[in-house]
Amino acid sequence: xxxxxxxxxxxxxxxxxxxxxxxxxxxxxxxxxxxxxxxxxxxxxxxxxxxxxxxxxxxxxxxxxxxxxxxxxxxxxxxxxxxxxxxxxxxxxxxxxxxxxxxxxxxxxxxxxxxxxxxxxxxxxxxxxxxxxxxxxxxxxxxxxxxxxxxxxxxxxxxxxxxxxxxxxxxxxxxxxxxxxxxxxxxxxxxxxxxxxxxxxxxxxxxxxxxxxxxxxxxxxxxxxxxxxxxxxxxxxxxxxxxxxxx
Amino acid sequence: xxxxxxxxxxxxxxxxxxxxxxxxxxxxxxxxxxxxxxxxxxxxxxxxxxxxxxxxxxxxxxxxxxxxxxxxxxxxxxxxxxxxxxxxxxxxxxxxxxxxxxxxxxxxxxxxxxxxxxxxxxxxxxxxxxxxxxxxxxxxxxxxxxxxxxxxxxxxxxxxxxxxxxxxxxxxxxxxxxxxxxxxxxxxxxxxxxxxxxxxxxxxxxxxxxxxxxxxxxxxxxxxxxxxxxxxxxxxxxxxxxxxxxxxxxxxxxxxxxxxxxxxxxxxxxxxxxxxxxxxxxxxxxxxxxxxxxxxxxxxxxxxxxxxxxxxxxxxxxxxxxxxxxxxxxxxxxxxxxxxxxxxxxxxxxxxxxxxxxxxxxxxxxxxxxxxxxxxxxxxxxxxxxxxxxxxxxxxxxxxxxxxxxxxxxxxxxxxxxxxxxxxxxxxxxxxxxxxxxxxxxxxxxxxxxxxxxxxxxxxxxxxxxxxxxxxxxxxxxxxxxxxxxxxxxxxx
Numbered sequence: 001x002x003x004x005x006x007x008x009x010x011x012x013x014x015x016x017x018x019x020x021x022x023x024x025x026x027x028x029x030x031x032x033x034x035x036x037x038x039x040x041x042x043x044x045x046x047x048x049x050x051x052x053x054x055x056x057x058x059x060x061x062x063x064x065x066x067x068x069x070x071x072x073x074x075x076x077x078x079x080x081x082x083x084x085x086x087x088x089x090x091x092x093x094x095x096x097x098x099x100x101x102x103x104x105x106x107x108x109x110x111x112x113x114x115x116x117x118x119x120x121x122x123x124x125x126x127x128x129x130x131x132x133x134x135x136x137x138x139x140x141x142x143x144x145x146x147x148x149x150x151x152x153x154x155x156x157x158x159x160x161x162x163x164x165x166x167x168x169x170x171x172x173x174x175x176x177x178x179x180x181x182x183x184x185x186x187x188x189x190x191x192x193x194x195x196x197x198x199x200x201x202x203x204x205x206x207x208x209x210x211x212x213x214x215x216x217x218x219x220x221x222x223x224x225x226x227x228x229x230x231x232x233x234x235x236x237x238x239x240x241x242x243x244x245x246x247x
Numbered sequence: 248x249x250x251x252x253x254x255x256x257x258x259x260x261x262x263x264x265x266x267x268x269x270x271x272x273x274x275x276x277x278x279x280x281x282x283x284x285x286x287x288x289x290x291x292x293x294x295x296x297x298x299x300x301x302x303x304x305x306x307x308x309x310x311x312x313x314x315x316x317x318x319x320x321x322x323x324x325x326x327x328x329x330x331x332x333x334x335x336x337x338x339x340x341x342x343x344x345x346x347x348x349x350x351x352x353x354x355x356x357x358x359x360x361x362x363x364x365x366x367x368x369x370x371x372x373x374x375x376x377x378x379x380x381x382x383x384x385x386x387x388x389x390x391x392x393x394x395x396x397x398x399x400x401x402x403x404x405x406x407x408x409x410x411x412x413x414x415x416x417x418x419x420x421x422x423x424x425x426x427x428x429x430x431x432x433x434x435x436x437x438x439x440x441x442x443x444x445x446x447x448x449x450x451x452x453x454x455x456x457x458x459x460x461x462x463x464x465x466x467x468x469x470x471x472x473x474x475x476x477x478x479x480x481x482x483x484x485x486x487x488x489x490x491x492x493x494x495x496x497x498x499x500x501x502x503x504x505x506x507x508x509x510x511x512x513x514x515x516x517x518x519x520x521x522x523x524x525x526x527x528x529x530x531x532x533x534x535x536x537x538x539x540x541x542x543x544x545x546x547x548x549x550x551x552x553x554x555x556x557x558x559x560x561x562x563x564x565x566x567x568x569x570x571x572x573x574x575x576x577x578x579x580x581x582x583x584x585x586x587x588x589x590x591x592x593x594x595x596x597x598x599x600x601x602x603x604x605x606x607x608x609x610x611x612x613x614x615x616x617x618x619x620x621x622x623x624x625x626x627x628x629x630x631x632x633x634x635x636x637x638x639x640x641x642x643x644x645x646x647x648x649x650x651x652x653x654x655x656x657x658x659x660x661x662x663x664x665x666x667x668x669x670x671x672x673x674x675x676x677x678x679x680x681x682x683x684x685x686x687x688x689x690x691x692x693x694x695x696x697x698x699x700x701x702x703x704x705x706x707x708x709x710x711x712x713x714x715x716x717x718x719x720x721x722x723x724x725x726x727x728x729x730x731x732x733x734x735x736x737x738x739x740x
Contacts, residue, residue, distance in 0.1 A: 048695050051687065076697035088692035092710025098696070101706060106697035141710065162696065 001026045001198045002166055007058035008223075009039075009046045016042040018223035019058070024166070024198045031201040031209055031234060034220035035242045040202045041085060043220070044170045048082040049075050062166060076102070077109030079165030081158075083172050087151040090142035095154065096124060098142050099161050106162065127160030131187045148175035156187040167192055168200045173208035185211025206238040219245055282339035288312060291445050294339045298414045298449075301421060311434035311444030318438045324572055324601035325630045325662060331508060331543065338446045338479070406462050408492075409454040413481050416452030423454055427485050431514035431551045431578070439510040439545040439572075443479045447512070450481035455490035455521075464720055466495040480511040486521035488554060493524040495723055507532075509568075510545045519554030519581065524562070526719050528727050531567035533734070536625070538597025541569025548575035549605075552584035552613075560587040561604065562718040564727040566734040569598060574632065576605035579613035579641075586615040589715040591727070593708075593734050594627030594659070603633035603664075608644040608674070617648040620712045622731070623659035624738035630662040639670040650680040653711050655704070655738045705732030 002024040009017040016039045024030050034040055046053045047060055049072035060067045065078050090098065104114040115123070128135050131153045143151050152172055159167055169188065173181055185208055192199045193212075201212060209217075209231065217233040218225045219242065227233065227245060237245050282293045291312045295305040320331075403410050409420060416424050434444040455461050486492055509531070515523050525548075534541025544567075550559035561575040577586025588604035606615035615635065623629040629652070637644045652661035663680050685707050693703035708731050709716065716724050 048691075050691050050695075071699075072691060072694040073697050073699050073703075076695060082695050084692065084695075088686075088688045090689055090693065090707055090710055092713035093706055098693070098706065101702065102693070102696035102698055105699065105702060109697065158696065 001028075001063055002200070003059075003061045004047075005059045007043075007046070007060060008056045009042060010054050010056055011042060011052060015056075016223055017046065020220070020224050022218065022225060024200060026165075026198055027195045028215045029193065029199045029201065029212060030216045030218065031203060031214040032218045032220050032225075033203060033234060033237055033242075038220045039223045040220055041170055044082050044168045044200075044202060047075075047168060048072060048080060073105065074109060076162070076164075077106040081162055081164035081167045083152075083155045083159060083167060083169035085171040085174060087143045087146075087155055089144045091144050093142050094140060095138040095142050095157075096121075099124065099138075099158060103162055123161055124157075127157050127191075130160060130190055131157050132183050133157055149177060149180040152176055152184055153180060153187070156184050156191070160187070160191045163191075165196065166198050166200070168202065170202045171204070172201070173203055173205060181207060182211055184208075188212045206234050209234050282337060284337050285334045286336070286338055286446070290338050294446055294448060297339060298417075300414075300417055303421075303425065304417055307429070307434070308445050311441050312446075314435050315438065315441035315445055318435075318441055320438050324632070325628065325664075326570055326572060326599050326601050328543070328570060333442075333508075336508065339448050402462060407456040407459050408461050409452065410465055411452045413447070413450040413452050413483070416483075420452070420454070423485070424452060424483070427514070427516055428481075428483055429514075431516060431549050432512050432547050437547060440512050440547040443481060443510050443512040443547070447479040447481035450483075450511075452482075453484040453492060453494065455484075455486045455492045457487040458489045459487075460490070461492040464493045464495055466497070478507070478509045478511065480509075480513075482511070482513040483516075484514070484523055484525070485516045486518065486523050486557075488518045489520045490518075491522045493720065494526070495720060496525070496527045497530075497723070497726065507541075508543050508545070511547070513546070513548040513575075515548075515550035515559055517550065517552050517554060517557035517559050517581075517584070520556045521554055522558040522560075523550065524560045525550075525575070526723055527561075527563040527565075528719075528723055528730065529563065529565045529567050529571075530730050530734075532569075533567050533596065533598050534569040536596045538569065538626075541598070542567065543570045544568040544573065545570075546573040548573065550575075550577045550586070552577055552579045552581050552586060554581040554584070556583045556585075557581045558585040558587070560589070560718070562589040562715065563591070563602075564712075564715070564719070564730065565590070565592040565600060565602060566730045568600075571598075571600040571602050573600075573602045574604055576607065576634075577615060578607045578609065579615065580609050581613075582610045583612040583614075584610065585613070588615075588617045588619070588633075589718045590619045590631075591622065591712040591715045591731070592620070592629055592631075593622045593731060594624070594629040595734055595738055596625040596627060598625075598627040600628070601630040601632055603631045605634040606636070606646060608635075608637045608641045608646070610638075611640070611642040612644070613641060614645045615647075617646070617650075618714050619648075619650045620715055621650070621652045621661050621663075622655070622708055622711065622735070623652065623661045624655035624735055626658045628660045628662070630664060632664045632666075634666040634668070635676060636666075636668040637671050637674040637676070641671050642673050644671065644674040644676075646674070646676045648676075648678045650678075651711070652680075652682040653708065654682065654684045655735065701732070701736050704735055704738070708732070708735060 004020060004022045007017050007020040032040055055068050062078055062080055067075055100120045107114050124138060125135055128138055133153050172184055189212055214231055217229055217231060219227040282290055291308050295308055432440050434441050453465060484494060517523050531542035552559055559577050565571055575588060579586050586606050592600045592602050594600050604617055617633055619631045621629040621631055631650045635646045650663045654661055661682060665678055667676055689707055690703050693706060709728050716727055719727055
């Protein structure tokens with residue numbers, strides 16, 4: 001599904017990713033862990049096409065499509081979803097309006113028919129219920145006045161509605177209490193744990209991985225993957241710290 | 248907010264994303280009857296004669312004309328206005344005279360085609376075609392300067408509402424017109440108002456009698472179509488005791504190289520317990536990216552809240568014109584009367600807007616609300632100028648003012664110039680102002696969800712302007728949302 005080969009990226013001329021390679025197959029959940037400054041968020045932003053994150057070398061394909069040649073909204077239409085560590089507020093624009101427009105823009109981009117108002121609302125209700133989020137919350141402006149936990153749950157509702165092939169979830173667990181963590185984790189499982197989908201979890205902590213069990217765990221350090229393994233690698237990291245494991 | 252409205256909002260923005268450029272830049276070929284070029288006393292007499300006006304009206308015009316000659320053009324606004332050659336323009340153009348029209352079928356098909364190409368929802372057509380549930384809007388279509396069709400007249404007449412072109416009203420209801428014309432905006436009020444008094448060609452007159460709730464929203468579409476023809480519309484709306492009326496004004500104009508002057512006057516009068524809601528979507532040609540062409544819009548709009556508990560609400564969405572000079576105001580003379588002003592002003596490229604309101608609190612218990620949203624892009628300049636005045640005798644006055652500016656890019660300007668004059672210590676005046684930019688974070692967030700950059704900008708801008716847009720009647724809100732998207736295309740990135 002996702003093939004990253006020898007990816008180099010700079011931010012403000014500073015090299016952050018230095019030859020990262022990673023392959024994720026459909027049906028798999030991968031976790032990327034690593035110390036602060038290792039380039040975890042940069043990987044997410046670079047794949048999603050954030051301006052200022054410049055690819056200097058390498059390739060990234062999503063289901064055979066060259067991601068790096070596309071604008072951010074085209075990458076979304078191609079099936080990529082980025083769950084933000086710090087979701088952004090858009091005053092005056094309701095989540096429902098925002099998501100319906102986004103979902104239909106993606107559909108148009110793929111040459112699919114757009115969702116009718118009724119069909120969209122049904123979908124939104126279903127996904128909101130999955131994340132135990134009141135529909136009323138989705139009538140409020142995007143992320144405005146939401147608590148940290150509510151923002152993260154709203155990110156997962158968005159993921160449910162937009163129905164991506166690949167979700168990159170950047171520290172979805174940060175700022176969540178135990179209950180919210182469980183709700184988000186179960187939401188990820190319900191939405192993305194499917195044979196035709198894949199997830200890349202960016203996280204510091206084991207606790208999310210207790211709910212969303214990864215098939216593979218990678219350690220990112222110094223802009224490249226320095227070690228890969230199964231779920232047990234995360235436990236090892238938790239016990240021994242990055243330095244010992246990455247060394 | 249209700250879900251369906253949210254969805255319709257979204258649908259409107261979708262539509263906006265599909266439209267590429269200012270679409271209304273063309274001119275239809277309709278034969279015009281011109282007054283001779285230039286401005287002098289003969290021009291004034293020509294217009295008055297052309298319209299078969301009574302003697303008193305001609306005198307009124309001539310008085311205004313003579314006063315105008317003594318007045319200097321105002322220069323206090325933050326606008327760079329090129330010199331205007333008042334002699335190098337036509338002051339009267341009318342479609343060729345035809346006999347009275349009974350329905351839209353009799354309107355010059357070319358005119359109807361103009362509206363069609365503008366995409367203006369002439370709801371009238373739907374109603375005539377028997378479309379069920381079509382919203383009922385009475386349209387007094389002002390094509391250039393003369394009303395060519397007035398519809399729904401019968402139903403309005405049954406309710407006692409008078410809805411006429413100004414020329415007709417002067418002939419048919421001279422007492423009513425004479426009683427109120429120029430009482431809100433007198434001829435000597437300002438340079439442009441005086442000019443309008445002298446040479447106004449037509450406009451709209453509305454009278455809603457005591458206790459009547461106007462059975463439909465009233466709508467007039469203005470278009471400037473003749474090359475070099477200044478437009479001097481005159482609108483007068485009187486809501487008698489306990490009456491209610493909602494009036495919609497929408498404008499588009501075709502593309503021209505030469506600047507066109509527009510100096511309208513709108514007067515509103517609300518008596519005891521009356522309410523007038525006046526909504527405008529203005530989309531006149533703003534000139535090209537280099538600032539060539541475009542309409543000069545110098546408008547005087549004022550409401551007299553004369554009666555107790557009367558209320559006037561101005562809502563405007565201004566996206567067009569090269570230059571906008573416009574301050575829809577409320578004079579609150581009636582105790583406990585209410586004035587409201589909701590505005591979105593967009594400037595892009597080389598557009599200049601100096602717009603705002605005046606709330607004059609002359610009576611006790613009067614209240615006013617001002618919400619102004621300025622959006623600047625390109626090399627444009629966007630100024631909010633607002634006055635809140637509280638007279639010494641006006642106890643217990645309240646005002647709330649909110650001025651928000653949104654900047655796109657680095658070369659535009661946003662300015663807020665509030666004037667607050669309070670002569671009564673019991674007044675409560677609040678003023679809030681913010682300036683913000685569309686952040687890269689917001690743009691990327693929206694794009695990462697699948698929105699193109701232009702759709703993302705349109706969405707964010709519509710969110711910024713929402714408090715104002717939601718004051719508009721639904722079909723106007725949809726049109727306004729489209730306009731915001733269209734007028735800002737290409738302004739980011």
